[in-house]
Amino acid sequence: MSAEKTGKKDHVKRRRQPLKATPEGLERSALYYLERYDSSSGHLRRLLRRKIALSQKVHGTDPEEGAAALERLIARLTGLGLLDDARYARERVRSLLARGTSTAMIRAKLAAKAVPSALTEAALAEHLGDSGGAELRAALRYAKRRRLGPFRLKEREDRRARDLAALGRQGFDYETARKVVDCEDPVALEAEIAGP
Incomplete structure (x- = not known):
């Protein structure tokens, strides 16, 4: 059957171009991500740095301006309480312990999300207490x-x-x-x- 008979158009799918990494665009991306997932500041920073690098590659934007805008955004989101690494660590430790995850695996998972080890240890101590069991x-x-x-x-x-x-x-x-x-x-x- 030809494309005309089936009603399907013969076209090539185009890849969507990444958006420019402007301060407003970074904020929209961050808020969209935080609506869907809880995140540590380090993990969100890592995700937005990728957007900045891609924007530089495709649109020629200045990476230093993007990095400065990113740090201002992270500070603002932390000040508003949308990013709280200590809360994130406590919640992840609680949910992972409930699933039966070992403390070694919890440390590795939180390190992969760029949570400082001091916050991880504090959250583990809070949830585990002194119980060896x-x-x-x-x-x-x-x-x-x-x-x-x-x-x-x-x-x-x-x-x-x-x-x-x-x-x-x-x-x-x-x-x-x-x-x-x-x-x-x-x-x-x-x-x-x-x-x-």
């Missing part, structure tokens, strides 16, 4: 979610090494992974972690 509790949550170890319905002994490896890849140390995988009663282990 937080890592074990997170490993149990992960095992339950992925049906590993005591949560596996079939072939538990045959899959022991795989389950240990899965927990290891998530950043849990061998002892924690072993306790979870070899646990016979996860409810009792959870109660033991919680204490009296």
Whole structure:
């Protein structure tokens, strides 16, 4: 069938040109991103720097002007409370711990989002407190979610090494992974972690 008969037009898709990185354009991009996602200031800065570099390449804009406008924008958004690295770190730590993420993996994920390590450590200390069982509790949550170890319905002994490896890849140390995988009663282990 020809294009005329099917009603489809024969055209080449054009790539949309990136917009110039003006202060107004950067602000629109930042606000649009923040409407959809929570972000750290470092991560937003990284995203907007890419826009500035692309604008320089395509439109020949001045990268120093873009960088200065970006820093003013980040300061303004932080002053308005739209960017708060400490809040972002606390919320990410809380949600990742609830999912069963190890502290090592949480540190790596927050570092990838350009959260300062001091804020990450403060958020971890706030959520974990002095309890040594937080890592074990997170490993149990992960095992339950992925049906590993005591949560596996079939072939538990045959899959022991795989389950240990899965927990290891998530950043849990061998002892924690072993306790979870070899646990016979996860409810009792959870109660033991919680204490009296």
